[in-house]
Amino acid sequence: MTFSLAELHPDDPHWNKRGALYVPSGQGPTVWSAGDVYTVKATGAQTNGGFGFIEATVPAGGGPIPHAHPDEDETFYILSGELEFLDGDHIFTAVAGDFIYIPRGVRHRFTNKGNHAAKMIFMYTPPGLEQIFVDHALPARPGEAPPPVTDPEQITRGETLGRLMNSVILPEPS
Numbered sequence: 001m002t003f004s005l006a007e008l009h010p011d012d013p014h015w016n017k018r019g020a021l022y023v024p025s026g027q028g029p030t031v032w033s034a035g036d037v038y039t040v041k042a043t044g045a046q047t048n049g050g051f052g053f054i055e056a057t058v059p060a061g062g063g064p065i066p067h068a069h070p071d072e073d074e075t076f077y078i079l080s081g082e083l084e085f086l087d088g089d090h091i092f093t094a095v096a097g098d099f100i101y102i103p104r105g106v107r108h109r110f111t112n113k114g115n116h117a118a119k120m121i122f123m124y125t126p127p128g129l130e131q132i133f134v135d136h137a138l139p140a141r142p143g144e145a146p147p148p149v150t151d152p153e154q155i156t157r158g159e160t161l162g163r164l165m166n167s168v169i170l171p172e173p174s
Contacts, residue, residue, distance in 0.1 A: 029134045030139070031137035031139055036063065040052070040054050041054065041055055045131070053123045054123070054130055055120075056122060057118075060112050062112050063083065063111040065109060066109040067107070068106055068167065069105070077121050078119075079120055080096050080118060086108055129165050138157060
């Protein structure tokens, strides 16, 4: 099979414009939230309103409480470890290579029930919540673990984040 391509000049400005967002490994604003470490790799402003993208390290015992986002879908991809997810009233364990899509308005949470940190990436569509982490979560300090979620400053900060994100905080299912 052959394809006939029009003769294109290699220096045509149309094909040489730049526009990639490149964020090297280990870079991006890094914050502590819900006992986790979040590195924001792309914000809505950087993706022309397409999505917000976060790399997360969830230590043993880490993860947020049950909540729902009325206006955003949230998508997760597990890189390593395993995380227990809540989907409405159903609980399942996700492992490396698993993909989870949570539509807006669905109660969810993830918890690391293991002994070792889990890594994942997640994104918001539409974007915006990732910027709230950048602007209002506690900046991470290299070489230090996140403070416990029971720390009074973390509780206050978590309440502020939840309010700014318009998150609906929900109980665990019975």
